[in-house]
Amino acid sequence: MRFTLNGTDVEIDVHPMRRLLDVLREDCGLTGTKEGCGEGECGACTVLVDGEAVVSCLVPFTQVEGRSVETIEGAQAQALQRAFMDHIGAQCGICTPGMILAAMSLGADPTRKQMQEALAGNLCRCTGYEAIFRAIRAAKRASRTDAQRAPA
Ligand code: FES
Ligand code: FES
Numbered sequence: 001m002r003f004t005l006n007g008t009d010v011e012i013d014v015h016p017m018r019r020l021l022d023v024l025r026e027d028c029g030l031t032g033t034k035e036g037c038g039e040g041e042c043g044a045c046t047v048l049v050d051g052e053a054v055v056s057c058l059v060p061f062t063q064v065e066g067r068s069v070e071t072i073e074g075a076q077a078q079a080l081q082r083a084f085m086d087h088i089g090a091q092c093g094i095c096t097p098g099m100i101l102a103a104m105s106l107g108a109d110p111t112r113k114q115m116q117e118a119l120a121g122n123l124c125r126c127t128g129y130e131a132i133f134r135a136i137r138a139a140k141r142a143s144r145t146d147a148q149r150a151p152a
Pocket of ligand 1: 034035036037038039040041042043044045046055056057058
């Protein structure tokens with residue numbers, strides 16, 4: 001079966017019903033995607049499929065055949081990663097890759113409500129959402145500033 005993983009075409013021999021989460025972690029060695037509940041409730045296993053955030057513990061591999069999957073290892077999310085560190089948006093870190101991938105769908109100047117909606121399926125037990133929202137706001141601000149500075 002073929003799919004694109006973080007921009008690279010991959011051919012892999014796995015059972016079509018194997019969970020995408022397991023394929024990523026065990027067959028592809030990308031352990032940045034975390035398992036929390038394993039039941040679609042916590043968002044720790046969030047990845048992007050064709051740019052859309054999905055919980056990989058509920059996705060049989062057959063559903064991503066021929067599609068593009070991005071994980072925290074390949075996502076262009078440096079500004080968000082830096083901001084989560086700077087604003088103490090992560091403590092144990094289990095939820096962090098999923099939070100960052102879910103936050104990638106937000107626009108350049110997200111409102112509180114938009115952030116709440118984007119992260120509604122992502123649970124954090126230790127940091128608290130205020131620090132996470134601060135980190136997202138700071139990252140989006142930094143990205144806007146970088147874009148304004150970029151030569152036309
Ligand atoms: S591990 Fe997938 S949603 Fe919790
Ligand atoms: S940082 Fe520990 S669950 Fe979010």
